[in-house]
Amino acid sequence: MKKYEYTDKKDTRSGFGAGIAELGKTHPNVIALTADLAGSLKLEAFIKEFPDRFIQCGIAEANMMGVSAGLTIGGKIPFATTFANFATGRVYDQIRQSIAYSNKNVKICASHAGLTLGEDGATHQILEDLGMMKMLPNMTVINPCDYNQTKAATIAIADHVGPVYLRFGRPVIPIFTPADQKFEIGKAWHVNEGDAVSIFCTGHLVWEAIKAGEMLSEQGIEADIINIHTIKPLDEEAILASVKKTGCAVSAEEHMINGGLGDSVAQVLARNYPAPLEYVGVHDTFGESGTPDQLMKKYGLTADKIVEQVKKVMARK
Amino acid sequence: MELEKLEGIATAVRRDILRMVAAVNSGHPGGSLGCTDFFVALYFDIMRRKTDENGNPIFDMDGRDEDLFFLSNGHISPVWYSVLARAGYFPLEELGTFRKLDSRLQGHPATAEHIPGVRIASGSLGQGLSVASGAAYAKKLNGDDKHVYVLMGDGEQQEGQIWEAAQFAPNKKLGNLTAIIDLNHAQIDGTTNNVNDNRDLGAKYRAFGWFVEEMNGNDMAEVIRTLRKAQENPDVPTLILMHTEMGFGVDYMVGNYKWHGTAPNADQLQQALNGLPLSVGTTDY
Numbered sequence: 001m002k003k004y005e006y007t008d009k010k011d012t013r014s015g016f017g018a019g020i021a022e023l024g025k026t027h028p029n030v031i032a033l034t035a036d037l038a039g040s041l042k043l044e045a046f047i048k049e050f051p052d053r054f055i056q057c058g059i060a061e062a063n064m065m066g067v068s069a070g071l072t073i074g075g076k077i078p079f080a081t082t083f084a085n086f087a088t089g090r091v092y093d094q095i096r097q098s099i100a101y102s103n104k105n106v107k108i109c110a111s112h113a114g115l116t117l118g119e120d121g122a123t124h125q126i127l128e129d130l131g132m133m134k135m136l137p138n139m140t141v142i143n144p145c146d147y148n149q150t151k152a153a154t155i156a157i158a159d160h161v162g163p164v165y166l167r168f169g170r171p172v173i174p175i176f177t178p179a180d181q182k183f184e185i186g187k188a189w190h191v192n193e194g195d196a197v198s199i200f201c202t203g204h205l206v207w208e209a210i211k212a213g214e215m216l217s218e219q220g221i222e223a224d225i226i227n228i229h230t231i232k233p234l235d236e237e238a239i240l241a242s243v244k245k246t247g248c249a250v251s252a253e254e255h256m257i258n259g260g261l262g263d264s265v266a267q268v269l270a271r272n273y274p275a276p277l278e279y280v281g282v283h284d285t286f287g288e289s290g291t292p293d294q295l296m297k298k299y300g301l302t303a304d305k306i307v308e309q310v311k312k313v314m315a316r317k
Numbered sequence: 318m319e320l321e322k323l324e325g326i327a328t329a330v331r332r333d334i335l336r337m338v339a340a341v342n343s344g345h346p347g348g349s350l351g352c353t354d355f356f357v358a359l360y361f362d363i364m365r366r367k368t369d370e371n372g373n374p375i376f377d378m379d380g381r382d383e384d385l386f387f388l389s390n391g392h393i394s395p396v397w398y399s400v401l402a403r404a405g406y407f408p409l410e411e412l413g414t415f416r417k418l419d420s421r422l423q424g425h426p427a428t429a430e431h432i433p434g435v436r437i438a439s440g441s442l443g444q445g446l447s448v449a450s451g452a453a454y455a456k457k458l459n460g461d462d463k464h465v466y467v468l469m470g471d472g473e474q475q476e477g478q479i480w481e482a483a484q485f486a487p488n489k490k491l492g493n494l495t496a497i498i499d500l501n502h503a504q505i506d507g508t509t510n511n512v513n514d515n516r517d518l519g520a521k522y523r524a525f526g527w528f529v530e531e532m533n534g535n536d537m538a539e540v541i542r543t544l545r546k547a548q549e550n551p552d553v554p555t556l557i558l559m560h561t562e563m564g565f566g567v568d569y570m571v572g573n574y575k576w577h578g579t580a581p582n583a584d585q586l587q588q589a590l591n592g593l594p595l596s597v598g599t600t601d602y
Contacts, residue, residue, distance in 0.1 A: 062443075066444050072455075074452060076455050094447075097438050102427075
């Protein structure tokens with residue numbers, strides 16, 4: 001197992017804040033919008049430098065999505081920011097009609113996704129957002145895994161013409177990807193080479209997959225770990241190349257099993273190369289209040305759970 | 318453009334609307350006919366639109382340095398398509414493809430087929446005021462002094478998002494935005510008063526910080542006068558309560574909400590067309 005170490009920990013939302021502050025300097029058409037969550041989305045640096053390019057919409061997310069669509073008419077690149085729950089479920093029809101169907105160059109940037117939002121509980125812990133967004137034609141869906149990858153993804157989406165859903169989170173987690181990385185939309189990152197099992201992981205579960213890979217390696221099982229940061233368009237080539245080598249796979253995500261990354265992987269395998277697949281994700285249930293660590297453990301989104309699923313899927317080969 | 322000419326175009330547009338919806342036995346003639354005079358005034362007199370040396374419109378998605386129009390109540394697409402075609406955005410005969418397979422003229426306006434003149438999809442109600450506010454905001458950021466217009470239905474005022482946008486636009490000082498409500502008091506299930514009373518829309522918008530005007534939307538001269546005045550507020554958006562009659566121009570449709578989304582049959586179509594003779598210089602599609 002390739003060694004991954006970290007010297008610092010940060011939240012992925014801060015990676016977004018750093019990324020958009022940098023975009024402010026390089027992309028004069030980038031506009032930041034928020035619905036009363038400027039602090040939570042780490043927009044302070046952008047607002048300080050570019051106050052005229054910041055639009056405070058107040059607690060009115062539907063309007064923010066429509067205003068964002070309108071801003072693109074005139075050449076602006078709006079980054080509409082709020083919590084993932086309010087950035088998707090609350091405004092699905094606005095995104096569907098005014099942004100996705102109209103193919104507007106809006107970047108929907110969603111923080112506090114998933115269980116790791118923690119104590120606020122299930123009202124805010126959206127676990128369906130990737131599924132909703134990936135079903136929309138024209139929409140690109142990205143779920144980066146650490147501070148550096150989130151910053152790089154934020155910068156990359158400004159140059160991609162078309163609607164994007166960028167999902168990140170609140171907890172402070174290890175920074176294990178390089179600061180100088182070039183983020184390529186739709187191109188999976190090969191975390192570790194192995195031949196016993198494929199692990200397809202995204203978001204906060206990538207670090208868990210690395211820890212799982214180390215545990216497995218100690219037991220003589222070398223996992224092929226692939227970070228699918230872009231849920232759509234999916235890097236089908238990387239998925240198939242890996243499973244053709246390993247013969248089985250586990251998906252790992254902080255999302256509902258229905259409609260998530262695992263679902264996408266299953267479709268690719270069913271159509272091209274049927275192979276056993278097990279899932280690490282949330283099974284048709286809402287979350288609850290608790291610390292992020294407690295919740296990830298209770299709902300089975302941990303390195304231990306990945307190891308367990310690897311054993312299960314390898315037995316099915 | 319002189320009034321008589323505008324009214325001649327309006328008659329031709331009304332004939333288009335009726336023939337378009339009758340041809341596919343679907344679509345929304347009532348609101349389209351009621352808003353015809355407004356659309357003709359807007360496109361043939363009010364809006365400063367980009368054109369080439371021959372006077373033909375130039376369309377690009379960004380729409381910089383020209384006035385923009387957004388249709389929020391997308392179901393009245395027939396009147397918009399007809400006016401866009403007659404203003405030269407696409408061939409008049411294309412109106413014959415309305416609501417048919419592989420057409421650029423979708424039942425509700427859309428951008429996916431790249432029809433010139435349309436910049437956003439609409440149909441699911443309540444979204445246009447937000448989009449127009451964004452476009453008006455972009456114009457201000459770009460130092461573009463042109464104006465943005467958006468038409469909404471009165472039934473549509475029941476959507477919550479309208480009021481999010483109604484609060485946003487005055488707070489952002491979008492004086493380059495004029496919103497028009499087609500006040501025909503009719504929606505699918507009956508009169509707006511009976512379905513879910515909007516009460517005093519003027520008072521509501523005034524309280525939200527808008528400059529509120531009223532006009533008779535079926536009086537071409539009054540429409541032009543009122544729309545001109547709306548361009549003169551640098552920091553305050555204007556809301557125009559446009560009184561119209563659903564089905565205006567077709568005697569048996571006037572004021573009857575049943576014609577919101579029903580097409581006339583062959584006999585009804587002929588009867589309607591007989592009452593709308595083409596004036597000199599205009600032809601059917």
